[in-house]
Amino acid sequence: MKKRAPEGLAYFDPYEGTPVLAAYRQTLPDQRDTDLLLAWCSFCGKFHIHGGQGKTPLQHDTHRRPHCVLRDESPYARSGYFLREVGPFPKEWDSYL
Numbered sequence: 746m747k748k749r750a751p752e753g754l755a756y757f758d759p760y761e762g763t764p765v766l767a768a769y770r771q772t773l774p775d776q777r778d779t780d781l782l783l784a785w786c787s788f789c790g791k792f793h794i795h796g797g798q799g800k801t802p803l804q805h806d807t808h809r810r811p812h813c814v815l816r817d818e819s820p821y822a823r824s825g826y827f828l829r830e831v832g833p834f835p836k837e838w839d840s841y842l
């Protein structure tokens with residue numbers, strides 16, 4: 746079921762032609778090597794879940810290729826997107842997962 750983006754979600758202008766999505770860190774238990782980064786996909790109407798590349802916030806944008814690139818009509822089909830970490834995943838957005 747496609748939902749609307751949560752209120753307060755951050756957006757960025759295009760970055761060298763490739764979209765930049767706000768990424769929110771979801772902390773996993775200490776025994777896990779990495780946290781997760783969650784980015785809202787307006788095409789899928791849900792958060793995409795990516796690896797967080799460790800347990801500390803990323804200082805640089807990282808390029809990702811989401812699953813919906815396999816669908817031609819996805820806005821990310823050719824380019825993928827960059828994730829830009831903006832902060833922790835808000836607890837009040839849990840219902841979007």
Ligand SMILES: [Zn+2]
Nearest residue numbers: 786788789813
């Ligand atoms: Zn998607």
